[in-house]
Amino acid sequence: RATYYWELCEYLNRQGYTVITIHALGQSLRKVGNEARIVARALTSLNHTKDVVFVAHSKGGVTVKYILDHHPEIQVKKCITLGAPYGGTY
Numbered sequence: 018r019a020t021y022y023w024e025l026c027e028y029l030n031r032q033g034y035t036v037i038t039i040h041a042l043g044q045s046l047r048k049v050g051n052e053a054r055i056v057a058r059a060l061t062s063l064n065h066t067k068d069v070v071f072v073a074h075s076k077g078g079v080t081v082k083y084i085l086d087h088h089p090e091i092q093v094k095k096c097i098t099l100g101a102p103y104g105g106t107y
Contacts, residue, residue, distance in 0.1 A: 022074070042077070049076070052060065053083040057091055068094040075100050
């Protein structure tokens, strides 16, 4: 759950990093492509589309992979995924 990472996000913000969390996703049953559009729109609206470093958990990792494949306007510098079900899920 995203709430597990809030302390880490706050810590990184205090260290000078810009951490953007997108609360609209949550535990979503939306299709990955729809979630990727939400992320891409959020980053674009914040004018944060270059040298993006993604840290994603679970389905977020699959969403980030979709962004890498389908949203060239988001220039990804690095991508870290934790527990992403790349092999699928039931």
